[in-house]
Amino acid sequence: MPTPTPPPGTHAARRDRLRAALAEQQPDVAALLVDSTVNIAYLTGFTGSSARLLIGPDVERLLSDSRYATQIERQCPGLDATIRTQAESFVDSTVKVLAKVRGSVAVEAEHISLHDFEKLKGAAAGTPLRTSDGLVEGLRATKDEWEIEQIRTAVTVAEEAFTETLNDLRGGESERDLSYRLEAALRARGAKGFSFAPIIAVGENGACPHYEVGDPKIGDAGSLLIDWGARMPGGYVSDLTRTVLTGEEPEEFRRVYDTVNAAVDAALALLKPGVPLKDVDAASRAVIAEAGYGDYFGHGLGHGIGLQVHEAARLSSLSDDVATAGMVVTVEPGVYLPGRFGVRIEEDVLVTPAGAETLSSLPRAEPLRLRLA
Amino acid sequence: MPTPTPPPGTHAARRDRLRAALAEQQPDVAALLVDSTVNIAYLTGFTGSSARLLIGPDVERLLSDSRYATQIERQCPGLDATIRTQAESFVDSTVKVLAKVRGSVAVEAEHISLHDFEKLKGAAAGTPLRTSDGLVEGLRATKDEWEIEQIRTAVTVAEEAFTETLNDLRGGESERDLSYRLEAALRARGAKGFSFAPIIAVGENGACPHYEVGDPKIGDAGSLLIDWGARMPGGYVSDLTRTVLTGEEPEEFRRVYDTVNAAVDAALALLKPGVPLKDVDAASRAVIAEAGYGDYFGHGLGHGIGLQVHEAARLSSLSDDVATAGMVVTVEPGVYLPGRFGVRIEEDVLVTPAGAETLSSLPRAEPLRLRLA
Numbered sequence A, B: 001m002p003t004p005t006p007p008p009g010t011h012a013a014r015r016d017r018l019r020a021a022l023a024e025q026q027p028d029v030a031a032l033l034v035d036s037t038v039n040i041a042y043l044t045g046f047t048g049s050s051a052r053l054l055i056g057p058d059v060e061r062l063l064s065d066s067r068y069a070t071q072i073e074r075q076c077p078g079l080d081a082t083i084r085t086q087a088e089s090f091v092d093s094t095v096k097v098l099a100k101v102r103g104s105v106a107v108e109a110e111h112i113s114l115h116d117f118e119k120l121k122g123a124a125a126g127t128p129l130r131t132s133d134g135l136v137e138g139l140r141a142t143k144d145e146w147e148i149e150q151i152r153t154a155v156t157v158a159e160e161a162f163t164e165t166l167n168d169l170r171g172g173e174s175e176r177d178l179s180y181r182l183e184a185a186l187r188a189r190g191a192k193g194f195s196f197a198p199i200i201a202v203g204e205n206g207a208c209p210h211y212e213v214g215d216p217k218i219g220d221a222g223s224l225l226i227d228w229g230a231r232m233p234g235g236y237v238s239d240l241t242r243t244v245l246t247g248e249e250p251e252e253f254r255r256v257y258d259t260v261n262a263a264v265d266a267a268l269a270l271l272k273p274g275v276p277l278k279d280v281d282a283a284s285r286a287v288i289a290e291a292g293y294g295d296y297f298g299h300g301l302g303h304g305i306g307l308q309v310h311e312a313a314r315l316s317s318l319s320d321d322v323a324t325a326g327m328v329v330t331v332e333p334g335v336y337l338p339g340r341f342g343v344r345i346e347e348d349v350l351v352t353p354a355g356a357e358t359l360s361s362l363p364r365a366e367p368l369r370l371r372l373a
Helices: A008-027 A038-043 A066-075 A090-098 A112-123 A137-141 A145-166 A175-188 A204-206 A253-270 A278-290 B010-025 B037-044 B068-073 B089-100 B114-121 B136-141 B143-168 B174-190 B203-207 B253-268 B277-290
Strands: A029-034 A053-055 A059-065 A081-084 A106-110 A129-132 A197-201 A223-228 A242-243 A302-304 A311-315 A329-330 A334-337 A341-344 A346-352 A356-358 B029-034 B052-056 B059-065 B079-085 B102-108 B129-131 B200-204 B221-227 B240-245 B301-305 B311-315 B327-330 B336-337 B341-344 B347-351 B357-358
Touching: A008 A029, A008 A053, A008 A137, A008 B341, A029 A038, A029 A129, A038 A053, A038 A137, A053 A090, A059 A066, A059 A090, A059 B240, A066 A081, A066 A278, A081 A090, A090 A112, A090 A129, A090 B277, A106 A302, A112 A129, A112 A334, A112 A346, A112 B114, A112 B129, A129 B114, A145 A175, A145 A223, A145 A242, A145 A346, A175 A197, A175 A223, A175 B174, A197 A204, A197 B240, A204 A223, A204 A341, A204 B327, A223 A341, A242 A253, A242 A341, A253 A278, A253 A329, A253 A346, A278 A311, A278 A329, A311 B052, B010 B029, B010 B037, B010 B052, B010 B136, B029 B037, B037 B052, B037 B136, B052 B089, B052 B200, B052 B357, B059 B068, B059 B174, B068 B079, B079 B089, B114 B129, B136 B311, B136 B357, B143 B221, B143 B240, B174 B200, B174 B221, B200 B203, B203 B336, B203 B341, B221 B341, B240 B253, B240 B341, B253 B277, B253 B327, B253 B336, B253 B347, B277 B311
Parallel strands: A029 A106, A059 A081, A106 A129, B029 B102, B059 B079, B102 B129
Antiparallel strands: A029 A053, A053 A059, A197 A223, A223 A242, A302 A311, A302 A329, A329 A346, A334 A341, A346 A356, B029 B052, B052 B059, B200 B221, B221 B240, B301 B311, B301 B327, B327 B347, B336 B341, B347 B357
16 A cells, blocks of 8 residues: 555645745744654655755755655655765754855744754854744644545544454453554554554553553453554554443442543533633533542643644643644543543544534443453 | 563662762753653653653652653652642743752753743743753663663564564565564564664665665565664663565675675774774775775764664764773664665674674674575
């Protein structure tokens, strides 16, 4: 299966949108120096691990090294590139390119390290450096039709793999064994693999929101929390969570489950274009607080997904983001009772002009009850 | 299999070594704010994805959030921790902790983003901020006995999985299929999986030094380059490359192979404590240049491995590092002939008091010739 690529002209159009955003938000700078490799992939199609992109009204140049020369020709035909050899440092190569810009250059402050910034500032004496925050991320937060299709596929692959794997749940296998089978099922459907190290947590392990996997056996306790997603060859991801029963239902489990599920519903009911995402977080959080579990939901409600598992926008009490049609975000409230169990339910949600569309079709109204083979 | 952890007291001893290095190299600062999660794992055992560590003669405090509270109790018993809730930003939480330090605090300039640095600088007005480079990395570059044992295991697992998988090489399978089988073989031997996205490159794909995997079938061309490694549950990695023949030998292949192999030998012959690593790079590079392939070896000779696949020290023409007993580094010269094929051979090498020990026992004097099933 060939790697999916967006329709011809997409990358160039994204670069044009970035130029427009730069002209609007920072009219005083001549160019933006993009440091994030994910942002570079979004803007150019280049997927290598080491690059910078200088882009402005009068300049457009990819900087990388000779390991990637052939790959850049393949992935970005026609894009101007400066390819350094191993004898030249990345900073020196960058400084040479900056020297050709007339005016100041903004760096991506969230991505460039303080070290590299200080080095560039010292060496590129003729080019005043400015800072910029989240310009490309802001573009990426709203997905186009092609991107939404990619994420839909990543969600479908994830849920089909989940259903197949859980229909064959084996009491003797460990959390880790189950993760390998789940990943194989993802790959059998065309995924590159997991989109992040999955969380497969038996019983009280589910009370650590960022547990990964270990040796406990499926069925050692009554509940099982699974947080997983697929990364597709084109780079787009899904990110879902279900909490299921694999044995005796722990005391208070159903009350917690129903609370968390209602917290998902509360978020979905409110989510539509124009709503501040901190309000969506608050509405969901209120459901949990009213049930008396407020102290046991310590993380934000969700985050954007796309080329990364965590990207703009944020759904949290600290967020300044506002829901916009085309955003794809997670809604993932949870309640974690230390030493007992945790329940999290996570949906991937597309913000539509009319409201919110849940991309997964996995049921969640009741906890799945699974029989171990 | 339980996750391997170093002998009791190891993390505390590493923090003491860091304090000593800080006192020697930056006696004017009261503490170091560690931003790198890998450095934090090395110093504390905490493996979560979001944390900072403040450490100095009079202070030692881990900062994280409530998602990780239980994990921190498990992994770092006895370590003072500040756990913020979702209602407080990481910067605000950090500023509160910094406010208790009397004197200036150094940040890890290579890890902290310019954005976070500016925010901390603005908010922590009473705490002068300084910069620091590579202090923890410098400690990590030299491995202790326990770490060397972990890396040896990662190398053994990688080579056993390689041998098993390549003894069953199938002409009909793609580069991607082969990567999945190789990863399953790694996991069957206790690895978490690959230590990085492997490069499995048929024929001319091997001429892209950082190609990953794709749809070409094994056997579509005569040569196959495989760059892979294992990540073990304790976090330590291996990183090896072999180039093998799976069909008709491409013209000039053997001459290139022998050159690259001689370039490995030249590096190993020179590598011992006290030798500047740029000299090792130069010696290896000279072999390739003398054979007329100097323009086709565009990357550095190698890098340290440990908790990361790329870490200090560097073997390159730009390196200031000097070989020290206990370093574990890759030696990986290559020659890449665009449109034709690439040859790279990579060894993981321990610097011993007497010289260099190759950790892998996979043969390399002649290219492996494999028969497709």
